[in-house]
Amino acid sequence: MATSASTTSSNPSLMQTMRRIGRLAAPYFRSEERWMARGLLLAVVALNLGTVYMLVLNNQWFARFYDALQEKNETVFWREIVVFCWIAAGFIVMAILKFYLTQLLQLKWRAWMTRNYLQRWMSNNTFYRLELARYAQHLDAPPDNPDQRIQEDMQLFTDYTMNLSMGLLNAVVTLVSFVGILWGLSGDFSFTLGGREFTVAGSMVWLALVYCIAGTIITHYIGRPLIGLNFRQQRYEADFRHHLVRVREYSEAIALDRGAQVEHGQLGKRFGAVLGNYLQLIKKQKNLVAFTASFSQASVIFAFIVQAPRFFSGAIQLGQLMQVNSAFGRVQDSLSWFVDNYDRVAVWRATADRLTSFEAAMQAHANTAGALEQMPATGGAPALQADSLSIALPDGSTLLDNAALSVQPGDSVLLQGPSGSGKSTLFRALAGIWPFAKGRAQVPENAMFIPQRPYVPDGTLRDALAYPEPADHYSDALLRQALEDALLPDLALRLDDSDAWSQKLSGGEQQRLAIARVLLKKPAWLFADEATSALDAQAERTLYQRLAAQVHAAGGAMVSIAHRAAVGDHHQRRWTLTPEPEGAGARYRIVQSAA
CATH class of the missing domain: 3.40.50.300 (P-loop containing nucleotide triphosphate hydrolases)
Known part of the structure; x- marks a missing residue:
């Protein structure tokens, strides 16, 4: 018997995973709804870029506001309060529009994908033939729980694809927007090595880069097991739910056979698999949370520690120190996007793998059905x-x-x-x-x-x-x-x-x-x-x-x-x-x- 398509036989590379996700996502934006889909996507991207622009304005406001506090300049203080209200109002409006249009795009995307997959699953008796393939030696076994893949995985896929892709876009644009600001504010770092003096321009940018690369590598090695665990968790949950439905559908036959105890044992076994895998998931997530929380907290004071000598020497004022800290935080957050979202990326990848195997099974059926079924029914035959x-x-x-x-x-x-x-x-x-x-x-x-x-x-x-x-x-x-x-x-x-x-x-x-x-x-x-x-x-x-x-x-x-x-x-x-x-x-x- 062929290995079930519901299990992962390999660990695909990042590029392979992205190509799979692209093949799942692209059809909607080329469908009959493409103009509406592209328009909504463009609006969401524009709002994300606008949000980053508001963050840049907010960073510049930090310098003026804290300098006014340090200089006890009341006139500038109240003027900057008014400026902040305008920046905050623009940010709030953009946040509301971004949320609404993102959710609307996810809803329409999920609706289209669900209709598309349902049509393909139900057409030409594909749903029936995929079940028969479980017993066919010359066909790969079908993916488990197609109902769960259509109902749950598509919702997760559209949700995670939108949120993670827009989050990555924000991280890239924020990085581009703030790296120049941080470069100009961080000053030069000089040190002596082997009797020679070296000067590093834009020191805070390099420190942020080293800090985040180290964090990303450590996060990957700590969180890598989450991908397989999330894949199996979705399957075990679906198996447990499927058996609950079967008990309800065959309740009378089970009762007549005095099979309640057996079914209770079967349900307990399936739920035990759910709990066992979830416990492993919790343990791995605990390690990941421990590192990411430590990484995040350390970044709060990292810029202050590095820039403290310049501030206390009088080289920079409080406003510039706060601006450096804000810019470093934005750059560090952008570079740490992978660290902060590793557990969500693991769920996203597992969901994409499940949908990809379902897609492959239906496509394989479409490619082989004609060769297997050579018995056309001729309408109107007299006998x-x-x-x-x-x-x-x-x-x-x-x-x-x-x-x-x-x-x-x-x-x-x-x-x-x-x-x-x-x-x-x-x-x-x-x-x-x-x-x-x-x-x-x-x-x-x-x-x-x-x-x-x-x-x-x-x-x-x-x-x-x-x-x-x-x-x-x-x-x-x-x-x-x-x-x-x-x-x-x-x-x-x-x-x-x-x-x-x-x-x-x-x-x-x-x-x-x-x-x-x-x-x-x-x-x-x-x-x-x-x-x-x-x-x-x-x-x-x-x-x-x-x-x-x-x-x-x-x-x-x-x-x-x-x-x-x-x-x-x-x-x-x-x-x-x-x-x-x-x-x-x-x-x-x-x-x-x-x-």
């Missing part, structure tokens, strides 16, 4: 015809090889065979959803398939009955008649009731609801997979008579899978999956006979 039909299982073994099948209008065929012989798989192949099949098949257009476990969506009963069509395609009279014909008269007056019908209805009621859909939509061709296995003999006989009468009246045919011998009374022909001798190349062959 069901399959030639050179070969069906394999996900593990690569051949189920059927070079089979030929034919069903003419007016026929009724019963498909039988041992449990696990692939009867349902043959139906999936005829329906065009089984990717491990080759050959040619023509299936009439007006056909319906009833699976072993019918899907009953939550919501109103009328929506569940008309699914997947809109309920307003049918009148209330037709909906009620279909329920009554399917032996569900008690539900005929509950069309507008909303409920979790898959849990509310018994297995037999769910099967009758699936049959009610058939009676409502009146297909000419019907493929029923154990459609009455949960019904009593009388109900089964009545419903099969009605189904057969309907499809034959429409000029079609019926093919059924059933283990009960009584179902054969409603069919004229029989297909039996018979085991082939060992070494024959396929597990079964189809023997056709009269019912």
Whole structure:
């Protein structure tokens, strides 16, 4: 079995990570919403640049204000207070606009990405084939928890991409804006080495650079394990949540099996993985916080310590000292962006890796689906015809090889065979959803398939009955008649009731609801997979008579899978999956006979 795409098999470089993030981010800004997206992004960038400009004005204000305090110049003091109010007002307005437009861009970006991924995941039955790939030896296993990747990871990705990229932009622009100021204010640093005197211009700039490079290197080595831990934390959280949902969906079966204790143990095991990984995450984050907090606190007094001799000697005034400290703080903050945001970058990278693996899995499916599925359904075909039909299982073994099948209008065929012989798989192949099949098949257009476990969506009963069509395609009279014909008269007056019908209805009621859909939509061709296995003999006989009468009246045919011998009374022909001798190349062959 191939290694799951949900695990990281390598540690990509920074450039590889940035290219992955770029491939995830770029489509939105080239989409049909590109002009709005680019406009919002440009506005956010402009506001970030404006915010940095306000910081430059604020730095210049520091020198004038503190000099006025030192000189006890009341006139300049009050004038600078007014100037500060204008600077503060501009900063506040820009901060509000920046927050609003950033959040708006994130919202629209997430909405577009979610719609795009949902469309691709749901189209061409990709969601189904990705699950089948878990058991296919020749395909990579799909990423875990696609629901979590679409719902949570996209929100995290857009949030972190915007905030971190704008934070990095601010850091770069702030650095460019303040490095010149700090260079001019810091003065020269002279020292003697080996009998020679050396002078370093812009000493505070060089000190800030050395200080931050050392901090970045140490931060990287302390925080590097956070990337993998964050990746696994998201997966463990999703696994735990997924199992909680399964317990809720299968609550009755678990209760009947007395399986509460087992499920409690399984939930405890998954939650234990969540807690165990989170504890490791906390320990690594503790080390990172210890260093970054120390690094940040030391930077508060670093400039004062270095510039104190110049101040006490009278070379600079208080205002210039405060301006140097402010400029050093801005330069140091810019150079320390990586140090301050390492834990967030780790989450961002883990999220991008999860989305990238999901993207790669869907793309791989798109590239291989055409080669695997070579059974196009031709609409309007007068009969069901399959030639050179070969069906394999996900593990690569051949189920059927070079089979030929034919069903003419007016026929009724019963498909039988041992449990696990692939009867349902043959139906999936005829329906065009089984990717491990080759050959040619023509299936009439007006056909319906009833699976072993019918899907009953939550919501109103009328929506569940008309699914997947809109309920307003049918009148209330037709909906009620279909329920009554399917032996569900008690539900005929509950069309507008909303409920979790898959849990509310018994297995037999769910099967009758699936049959009610058939009676409502009146297909000419019907493929029923154990459609009455949960019904009593009388109900089964009545419903099969009605189904057969309907499809034959429409000029079609019926093919059924059933283990009960009584179902054969409603069919004229029989297909039996018979085991082939060992070494024959396929597990079964189809023997056709009269019912």
